[in-house]
Amino acid sequence: VEKSLINVDGAARALRKFAEERDWEQFHSPKNLVMALCGEVGELTEIFQWMTEADSRSAASAPKTAGAVRDEIADVALYLIRLADVLEIDLNAAVAAKLAANAAKYPVEASRGVSTKYDQLPKS
Numbered sequence: 001v002e003k004s005l006i007n008v009d010g011a012a013r014a015l016r017k018f019a020e021e022r023d024w025e026q027f028h029s030p031k032n033l034v035m036a037l038c039g040e041v042g043e044l045t046e047i048f049q050w051m052t053e054a055d056s057r058s059a060a061s062a063p064k065t066a067g068a069v070r071d072e073i074a075d076v077a078l079y080l081i082r083l084a085d086v087l088e089i090d091l092n093a094a095v096a097a098k099l100a101a102n103a104a105k106y107p108v109e110a111s112r113g114v115s116t117k118y119d120q121l122p123k124s
């Protein structure tokens with residue numbers, strides 16, 4: 001597995017600077033950041049709720065929703081990156097480790113084309 005699947009270091013640095021310039025570190029407790037992250041996930045969810053499956057697949061290109069989808073996905077990413085930074089979690093390493101763990105839990109032969117949870121998959 002690649003060591004750095006997503007490059008978050010630049011974003012983490014920019015967010016640190018953004019908070020420092022505004023003296024907002026005092027508000028950026030893990031608790032507050034998790035709550036803000038959930039709020040942004042809620043805003044993203046709101047765009048998709050009541051959509052048909054087909055509409056949801058074109059939400060990022062449909063003129064009516066494209067901008068909002070992009071903005072809310074960015075908000076989610078920014079709070080997630082900030083949260084990991086404040087907690088001093090190496091997000092690149094955490095993502096790589098979790099993806100490797102998921103690959104072990106869901107071997108291609110057992111899980112291809114099925115949505116069965118890992119503990120229900122046939123043992124190889």
Ligand SMILES: [Mg+2]
Pocket residue numbers: 040043071072075
């Ligand atoms: Mg938002």
